[in-house]
Amino acid sequence: MNRKSITPTINLERKKRIWFLVKAVIFIAALFAIDNFRSQILEFGIPEHYLKALRLYLYADLWISFIRLAVVFYYQQKHKLSKGVKSNFILGINHIANILHTFVLIGAILLLFKIDPINLITSLSIVAAAIAILSKDYIANMINGMLIIFSEEVMIGDEIKIGEVKGKVVDMTLVNMHIVNDDEDLIYIPNSMVFTSQIFNYTKRAIRKVSFDFDLKNELATDVATVERHIIDVLSEYHKYIKDDSYVLRIIKINENFTSLKFQFVLHRHSEVREKDIRKAALRHVLKYIGDTKQK
Numbered sequence: 001m002n003r004k005s006i007t008p009t010i011n012l013e014r015k016k017r018i019w020f021l022v023k024a025v026i027f028i029a030a031l032f033a034i035d036n037f038r039s040q041i042l043e044f045g046i047p048e049h050y051l052k053a054l055r056l057y058l059y060a061d062l063w064i065s066f067i068r069l070a071v072v073f074y075y076q077q078k079h080k081l082s083k084g085v086k087s088n089f090i091l092g093i094n095h096i097a098n099i100l101h102t103f104v105l106i107g108a109i110l111l112l113f114k115i116d117p118i119n120l121i122t123s124l125s126i127v128a129a130a131i132a133i134l135s136k137d138y139i140a141n142m143i144n145g146m147l148i149i150f151s152e153e154v155m156i157g158d159e160i161k162i163g164e165v166k167g168k169v170v171d172m173t174l175v176n177m178h179i180v181n182d183d184e185d186l187i188y189i190p191n192s193m194v195f196t197s198q199i200f201n202y203t204k205r206a207i208r209k210v211s212f213d214f215d216l217k218n219e220l221a222t223d224v225a226t227v228e229r230h231i232i233d234v235l236s237e238y239h240k241y242i243k244d245d246s247y248v249l250r251i252i253k254i255n256e257n258f259t260s261l262k263f264q265f266v267l268h269r270h271s272e273v274r275e276k277d278i279r280k281a282a283l284r285h286v287l288k289y290i291g292d293t294k295q296k
Contacts, residue, residue, distance in 0.1 A: 020065050027058045053111035060104040068097040092149040095174050144195035145174040161200040182276045208267040210275045215258045234285035241273045
């Protein structure tokens with residue numbers, strides 16, 4: 001099985017199965033009453049088209065919910081996903097089921113007003129076409145969202161960079177992608193932008209490389225080896241998470257007054273330490289080193 005980026009969550013699937021059983025008992029009882037006590041119900045003054053609308057909604061809702069649960073259960077068993085996890089496939093199936101539930105509800109409401117949904121769509125085809133044109137961006141956004149979700153190129157829990165935004169994917173909807181950056185800001189990126197942008201997925205790369213840039217005045221950058229040893233020393237508490245001999249300090253650019261440097265190292269694949277914690281600690285000590293050097 002290919003590696004899946006999955007995020008621990010509350011066991012929503014188990015709750016949904018329990019809710020489906022409760023709903024199934026109620027809906028089946030209602031359908032039984034409609035089919036077997038129709039005449040008695042009509043005698044109470046409830047119109048026939050009300051029963052048709054209710055019957056349509058109950059049947060369709062049950063079937064959509066049952067198929068969704070069956071597909072998700074099969075997927076979990078096939079890929080041996082533990083309880084309480086969420087994957088892109090399950091997220092996509094949930095979105096499709098919600099769309100179908102919405103269509104069924106709209107159809108049932110139309111039947112309550114004695115409106116045939118099919119005839120309405122046919123008679124309002126010009127209006128529907130105009131609405132589709134006006135909402136083309138929203139529709140395109142939804143389609144892009146589905147393509148992103150099912151492609152599994154970006155998954156919930158992945159560390160990614162889109163444009164200038166870098167952070168962890170915490171959710172994906174049919175409208176946008178939710179990313180939490182290093183400052184714990186929740187950022188919403190439209191799916192159309194995600195679909196057309198260059199994406200850096202740091203989670204799926206073969207190695208976990210951490211890097212950060214900083215500038216030093218030219219007089220402070222004369223001994224790059226000393227700067228490198230200092231940063232390595234201040235990261236001593238993190239050495240067990242970092243691969244040996246992976247530390248590299250490179251000169252990126254030399255300007256008239258400043259020298260731009262990039263420090264890099266590689267984390268062990270399954271290290272639990274957060275990259276931003278190491279980067280933050282290192283940068284703080286770099287600033288301290290610059291300040292101490294100036295005072296000498």
